Amino acid sequence: MSWLILVIAGLFETVWAVAMKYSEGLTRLRPTLLMVVAMAISLWLLAFALRTLPLGTAYAVWTGIGALGTVIYGMVFLGETVSLLRMLFIAMILGGIIGLKVVSSRESGAEKTEQGQPVRPESETGNHTTRSR
Secondary structure (H helix, E strand, O other), rough: OHHHHHHHHHHHHHHHHHHHOOOOOOOOHHHHHHHHHHHHHHOOOOOOOOOOHHHHHHHHHHHHHHHHHHHHHHHHOOOOOHHHHHHHHHHHHHHHHHHHHHHHHHHHHHOOOOOOOOOOOOOOOOOOOOOOO
């Protein structure tokens, strides 16, 4: 279920990026409002997916879906260049997304982690108590 939510979050990332293009520098109200709403939905869904998915994997997949969506939209609807090299790099992004999903599925099946537990970071200040003799 988290993966489906993550994909939908990535699609909303595409929506807000495209809406940003049509907002003409945030000067047009409707595209700007659409951008803000889609951005909020996208981030909310990403945050929800992060409750069970690894941070690095989820973020990379989310941004990858957004990048794919915007590049494809640009080529199909905005007349951006379609070339063999461009298609190759798009395929590489897609391959990375699929690869992360496959690797993530294997890792979660092979080992049990506490991904559903709240994160309790250790102190990073370097203030450690030492005993003097």
